């Protein structure tokens with residue numbers, strides 16, 4: 020069963036890029052998977068602790084890769100039904116989340132999200148075909 024129109028919150032550092040804060044880390048392999056999600060009518064929310072110009076850097080990372088963001092650190096539709104400060108999403112992809120598949124990349128000391136395994140789980144759970 021395919022999940023359509025899902026809102027998916029995606030962390031930045033350690034998730035779509037390797038940990039290098041305040042710099043931008045290496046591509047962790049998220050780009051093709053994020054594009055697939057967008058093609059499947061998923062809405063991506065960038066959910067990150069970054070702020071100010073460091074947040075701008077992260078937003079630019081998505082723009083430069085033609086990955087449209089539905090929102091940044093916000094879910095604009097939730098304000099109609101909730102006053103909670105928590106950003107609502109159907110799914111959260113975050114290297115710090117319990118159960119998020121992680122791996123080690125050459126030359127990087129901290130683990131990063133494993134997008135091959137994340138993609139497998141997204142297929143398993145119906146977000147991708």
Ligand SMILES: [Mg+2]
Pocket residue numbers: 030031032033034113114115
């Ligand atoms: Mg992170």
